[in-house]
Amino acid sequence: MDQFNYSPEGVLHCEDININSLVEKVGTPLYVYSANSFRDHYKRFKEAFAAIDPLICFSIKTCNNIHLIQELVELGSGIDTVSGGEIFLARQANTPADKIVYAGIGKTDEEIAYALDEGIGVFNIESEEEFENISRIAAQKKKRIKAALRVTPDVIDARTHDKTKTGNRGSKFGVDIERAKAFFNTYGKDEYVDLCGVHIHIGSPIYTPKPYELAIRKITSLIDYLTDQGHDMKIIDIGGGYSADYSLGMSPKWEEFAEVIVPLLKPYYDKGMQVIMEPGRTISANSGVLLTEVNYVKKGGDKQFAVVNTGMHHLLRPAMYEAEHFMWPGNVEKKHLISERIIDKEEATKGLEKYDVVGPICESSDYLAKGRNLPQLKRGDLLCIFTAGAYGMVMSSQYNAMPRPAEVMIDGEEIFLIRERESYQDLLTGLEKRKID
Structure with missing residues (x-):
């Protein structure tokens, strides 16, 4: 155990x-x-996906004691955050700002300003109004930032609890996939927000690799379309949700997820896109x-x-x-x-x-x-x-x-x-x- x-x-x-x-x-x-369990889980997760060299951003919402986070940061981990407070904790744990991803559906003006001042790596954008607000605040501060659009691919794991499903159409998170094309056409040339990636998170826990396969196929198809339209796509963030072993044999090994995910993302990694993964419970x-x-x-x-x-x-x-x-x-x-x-x-x-x-x-x-x-x-x-x-x-x-x-x-x-x-x-x-x- x-x-x-x-x-x-x-x-x-x-x-x-x-x-x-x-x-x-x-x-x-x-x-x-167990400090050694934290370290071991991170190392083995990273090893499973080594072929696409992802930026692994531990989801701090699962476990946010800075002394535990520091153990992962010292191994090279980034941090996935959903609030100004989590950004603060990530920085207190010595996380490099460029390894912090900022998601969350309700970013306040104060939180956005704080994230900009800290120089975090990527904003995950949840809506049109949020994009416009972030762009406005970035313009006031004369700061240029990277951003990925959160897309709901309408994919779920049937075994995931209804309260933790996030990738379905009609979810409060992100934008429906059919709106994504119009979103990039409207905001893809913003002066201060470089909209250069796509982000998904389909829920947690996810018990089989199949939902990832379905979701990644959908968003890579979207990325192909956006690239053909002249958008410079730099980031593909597939979120987290990987399960933990609450009972014997309940969850697949990380290598089983990697067998499905890596071949789908490798062509995009080979083209120079940065892959971001946001594991949480699977490590902690x-x-x-x-x-x-x-x-x-x-x-x-x-x-x-x-x-x-x-x-x-x-x-x-x-x-x-x-x-x-x-x-x-x-x-x-x-x-x-x-x-x-x-x-x-x-x-x-x-x-x-x-x-x-x-x-x-x-x-x-x-x-x-x-x-x-x-x-x-x-x-x-x-x-x-x-x-x-x-x-x-x-x-x-x-x-x-x-x-x-x-x-x-x-x-x-x-x-x-x-x-x-x-x-x-x-x-x-x-x-x-x-x-x-």
Whole structure:
């Protein structure tokens, strides 16, 4: 399980660190990240697509702690951003400005000005009005920038959750593909915005290479047309969405994506176009876990509940997307030792009990698993929620006045606290009362 594994005695480790000893020092709830998993995932992703030498821009919206981002930046990664705040974090993590891509449907004037002042590499354009606004602000600042038009190719993966599909016609993102030709004809000769590329993002997670094949064929056909019309096409950005392994065998390997994607893009790379890819969860998800403790075990009708000290306020995905995360105790008997992520496979359920794992929030939707087969749990047991490194801490909140958890990065035998656990006092941050004149 990447760098999260059980010892022969049934004790969970992250790299060389005993998770139980870590919890004794830092407490729970706790996000724990493996630095070597982050690095390894990035390196192997890059190697899979080496034939087209893409600019890999990690999607910071999946995991934005700057200490983790720095690990990727030091390996040469760029950053995909969707807000001024994310641009700020990317720069704080020492990302070169020319390796930052700025997307996002609702760019404000202040964010656009900030991005221009920082000298970011590429703006991904979402609409006609947005283009005109960016051009206006760029003209005021006398800055010339590169831009790619976000196109919705009307391609989706049927297994992608409806709330995370973005490439379908009628989506709020980008422009429909038939409008793209007119868009370039209208704005392709702008003095300050060099509209020189096409960007797509078809949703997340994507479980097979087929949707990429369909979408790339559509946009390369568009690029061919635009080139024939005299537009100088320099950038082809195919976005992210590559899946993570939430359960065994659920996701293809990066090489399987590359086998389909590389041959489609290689002719354009050979002509001098820059390929941009924006992986997020595929790098970060399996690089992090969320540790929690069982507060109570209770009965409710014919159900058995494990009430833990984390929930939707720290990991929103199960409540929002009906997402399943493999989870397993931090300490298990030898008969329950596992080596891979398994979710309720029949042959693995012997000697287990069925639980709804729920959190402390006063919402019926506050659950982490329903009807999940687990070793018998009791108050005080440590439970590890795997594949929590993406869309975990970044979506956390203080709902019900619950402070946010701490974050720790493990690098071999070294432990680094990379975010302090919030206190009750932090709930008052920014609440000073002052008169506005």
